[in-house]
Amino acid sequence: MIRITRQSDYAIVLLTRLADEPAELHNAAALAAEAQLPLPTVSKILKHLARAGLLESHRGVKGGYTLARSPESISVAEIISALEGPIAVTECIEDGPGECSQEPFCAVRGNWQRINLAIRQALEAISLAEMTEPLERLVSIGRRPVEQRIEPS
Amino acid sequence: MIRITRQSDYAIVLLTRLADEPAELHNAAALAAEAQLPLPTVSKILKHLARAGLLESHRGVKGGYTLARSPESISVAEIISALEGPIAVTECIEDGPGECSQEPFCAVRGNWQRINLAIRQALEAISLAEMTEPLERLVSIGRRPVEQRIEPS
DNA sequence: GGAAATGGGACTCGATTGGTCCTGTATTCC
């Protein structure tokens, strides 16, 4: 269904909370309460984000998480990749060349790669900072990918 | 994983075969053999495409399928929608306003709608005809969505 | 040393998808 997982969706919601107060440490319990999501799930997501390098974690009492980088430099594509692995619209794209038995007969694989690239670039062009902004300022979502996509790859 | 279903993938492969010989009737068995896919699965996919109006079917001996429209006028987005329903990156987008209990607190829903729109437009901009073309001619995949996406919606 | 927090898994349950099969209906050909 061209669907991201619910966890990626949650992740973005949680990260926007962290982006609101970048200087402070937020622990999993507080974030879960704020976002009205179950604690174990929130905890799991935060762990993944920390392992991917998007969050810095601090253990122990008074521990918690902060953004590892500025919200402007974190893209939606990175967040999704952190939880779901590389962005690949079709199985054959993720598997890489040679894994699909149909490949010799398949006339469309290369074109899927192009589509996949277009989607990935669209997601890379949107920063976490933009996701926190109200809608009016977000016309750039429609525009930003343009420059990147025009140049041949 | 931002993944389309395998059936949508198959559908595009099958449709490219139909697009190669638009004037002739192709039955399910022949298409299955050409694409090296199991007949029941191919048959199911073709039925869905026919019901969605992308294929015209002819029953009886010597029956089969043809494209209902020219390959240029069928978009990848239509094909995916025919098999998977409307393109919606997140649950809350598909459900429509009011269905998500988090909605009053959710600051990012509107932004997801924008992202979803960008992806949908990228898929709408690619025609079945383009999927059949060799890679060199496909720089347009990277360029086509631009004009549509710039205009405010 | 105890409490509180993250780190890293294993595990279960449910939904979705992939795939098959069966019955009915329309069409063609003999």
Next chain:
DNA sequence: GGAATACAGGACCAATCGAGTCCCATTTCC
């Protein structure tokens, strides 16, 4: 007119995947 062929529509099963929970180890602060 009957038989063969091919689509229409859905029921059905199995496998996979995602969501969510739980447990235990490790670190840090008081």
